Amino acid sequence: MKYMLLIYQGTTPLPPSPEWDALPSEKKREIYAAYGALNEIPGYTPGQRMDGDTATTVRVEDGRTLVTDGPFVELKEAVGGYCFLEADNIDAAIELAGRIPAASLGGAVEIRPLVEQ
Secondary structure, eight states, X not given: OEEEEEEEOTTOXXXXXXXXXXXXXXXXXXXXXXXXXXXXXXXXXXXXXXXXXXXXXXXXXXXXXXXXXXXXXXXXXXXXXXXXEEOSSHHHHHHHHHHSGGGGTTOEEEXXXXXXX
């Protein structure tokens, strides 16, 4: 089964920010090491961090394309990144999600099974 893991940043300190700068150097090294260790997991495919301040929403109404700048969600709800995992079951995806630093630093990880076409 393939899963997409959506990483909600919440209050997770991100570089560059005053909150990130306030973290002890050892904690920053642990966070980088944890993300690096994820890359070694078989079936794991990293995504990319998303810009939390920029979004464009497209809707079509009555044949007209409407474009709105955003994002419009609260920071605690904003998806800040994503990754993919191919695993035998949801338990493996849950275990991996718990290893993503954002999950323990004020954010959350949502797991979505992907539909095979």
